[in-house]
Amino acid sequence: MNKISLLLYKLVMLPAGLYRNAGIDTSQLALILRYKLMMDDRHPNTLQQTRGSGKKEGISNATLGTMLMALVMGMLNLIAFAIGRDAITHMGFFFLAYLFMLASVLISDFTSVLIDVRDNSILLPRPVNDRTILMAKLLHIIVHMSRVTIPMCIPAFVFLFARQGWQPAFSFLLLALLGSVFTIFIINAVYLLVLKITTPARFKSFIAWFQVVFIILLYGGYQLFPRVADMENFQQFSITEYSYAKLFPPYWFAGAQVWLGGQSIARGWLWLLLSLMVSIGSTWLVIRYLAPSFNRKLSLISGSGGGSGSGGGGGGGSETPAPAAGTAGGNFSGSRKGIAGFLAAILTIGTAERSAFLFSWRWTARNRGFRMRVYPTIGYIIVWIALTLFRYNETAEGSGLRGFSGSFSGLLGLIYISSFIIINAMQQAGYAEEYRASWIFYSTPVRRPGLVILGSFKAMLAKFFLPVALLILALGLMWKGPEALPNLVLGMSNQLAVACIILLMSKKSLPASKPAVMDDRSGNFLKGIMMLLVTGSIGILHFLIHEFTGVVILLAMLSMLACWLMIGRIARITWSELTPTV
Incomplete structure (x- = not known):
């Protein structure tokens, strides 16, 4: 386990007394979480997979590679402050880019955590109670989220602190946290939608293709956004001129940030209230409705063929079982239509x-x-x-x-x-x-x-x-x-x-x-x-x-x-x- 993962591990284990009062075995919790984080360090991130898996000593720092990728994307998001002529437009584009990038990274590198069916076969047969298993999974998700969101937010926090002071900078951290919670809801909803309309094997294929598209979009955005920001039309743009923009959550987070930062904006309290409601409400929906349905779908994924590992996990399994020898799919030496x-x-x-x-x-x-x-x-x-x-x-x-x-x-x-x-x-x-x-x-x-x-x-x-x-x-x-x-x-x-x-x-x-x-x-x-x-x-x-x-x-x-x-x-x-x- 690298030092950053170790630090986050110690932070989430600080309320050990509260965990014990809730009926959780803290010694088992610490052991399970520690090994989950160690396995994360051995799993190549999306960019490493696109270059081919490296040596084992390179993969051991995969967590640092993910954090570095998130930091670069956070710096890329600062281009939003060069687009538009007012603060609400700057923050609107920033939160749009932040939510999109965060969702993309989580789908690409977070799938192996969210869709982790190994607990069903490794931990459930052991003398570990359900609360301990659930808390280990939740803390694992929190640590994994922190390793993505913290480096992604650092560039904007430093920029706002240097340019506008401490109040906008710290209010940004609050809204970034709310936006991260909302992103988790969106990912769960997308996963359930895909699982509803397709098979578990096709779901793995969907994740793999999304990873490929994400890498291409990231490269294209890195090349294109600096050129777009220099265009005069984009510098004079304002989202306040489009009334339908207020229907989307990035505008709510942007309006709340401008209002909390001490700048005047009409109905700023309303945008803050909407940001709180959408984040808290989405958390309740995930816990109350989406999580149980999602866990039922996980059993289908673990029981389906078509490749080893989760959709974003191994990166090497096949999506469908190999056809039997002698069938039309397995007769490599004979003639075949197609x-x-x-x-x-x-x-x-x-x-x-x-x-x-x-x-x-x-x-x-x-x-x-x-x-x-x-x-x-x-x-x-x-x-x-x-x-x-x-x-x-x-x-x-x-x-x-x-x-x-x-x-x-x-x-x-x-x-x-x-x-x-x-x-x-x-x-x-x-x-x-x-x-x-x-x-x-x-x-x-x-x-x-x-x-x-x-x-x-x-x-x-x-x-x-x-x-x-x-x-x-x-x-x-x-x-x-x-x-x-x-x-x-x-x-x-x-x-x-x-x-x-x-x-x-x-x-x-x-x-x-x-x-x-x-x-x-x-x-x-x-x-x-x-x-x-x-x-x-x-x-x-x-x-x-x-x-x-x-x-x-x-x-x-x-x-x-x-x-x-x-x-x-x-x-x-x-x-x-x-x-x-x-």
Whole structure:
């Protein structure tokens, strides 16, 4: 347990006498809570999962990583004070951002705490009374909430204290607490709504997809909000001009903050009363109605298949049970209807290669850990493209699309920046929480593991390279016409060549065969730098010769020949070349 968790642990255990008077065994409570907090430190947060689980010593500080992420988001929320011309607008945007960010973080990293079904199987059979178990869960939630809300509130507290004095700063802490309680109510309500309209297995999928979307929105907001705050229209904006804004809780918290801070506002006492009512009322609803219903739903989650851990917990389980061998879902070597079977029949040769293709295709679709590490990269590329169009719209004459297409460097940049999608997917395909199941590859009569590696590689190309290549090809032909085709072919072929080079030069492994803790941080950083340098250098050289069509066609043919030779070399990888998994 790190020092911050230890401090919070001691603070919540101070009223031990009150706990004993309520019939709670404080020694058992302290032991249960202590180990819950220790397990939190070993659970990677959402940002760590998107980069791939790190070494064990890195995960041990996962709580500090969550707090640092919350502190950064709290600093990002200060941009709200640059939007609008009056205090109510500043605080309205701030509380809107605060409640949204807090809810997003809690759904992403708090799900493993709120949806913790391990107590049912570990503690209930033990001689521990229900009150002790319930209090341990409540104190765990309080500590976990504190590790998110405190760092998120520190930047605003310091800003208000330095700019307006102690009264607005401390009134902000009160309203932030009320807003946090209201957020818990919203999360419970959303969870129950999702569980009502879908299955427990789909609920886990919902949480995993929300985590991916949250990371993309966080990155996009970090890039976009500073630009928005500088716009003159937003600086002159005021939410008081829109009467319907008063119907939403962020306005109530903002109005209460302005009134408690000593500034004049109409019906300030009403906004404070509404803030208190919505927070206290939501707490009563959670305890009286939502919590019992939610606990009943938890039993469905714990009893359902489809992956280990909670939706936000492990990040590595599959969402649906693996189909039985011999069924349509489990027959990897045979023909199968659908896009995966169609592509496998076209792109692969031989049973081993086709089986690896289908396995990798389906495993990457079902595994939440893989999605958390790969899919945000796609979002980053989308955000980069959107911001590029935005910048061209500001600097170029005419529309953003005409400005973007007016320079060939924009099209080449789009081609080579998209290569990070396939490279990241290819690298992450070897890591899995359930890596011990990879013994099946060693039990098959395959002479060369290169056939399995090549099948998995082709699956990554079909899923993450082919759609992007077709999209860029269509956009390039629309923007530049048929004369851009040689450069488009060269760019795509270079992407494939770089992916092949990285696969051959890196440590070779079978798909889903390495534990996530082997994902070396320093090695990944150096590989990322080298990948950036190699891809950027090739893109620059391509731009220098893009006007010489004959040279481009010749280089495209050489690049495709190199790809063909390297793909043949991948198929010839021997067992002795594989990296040990343990």
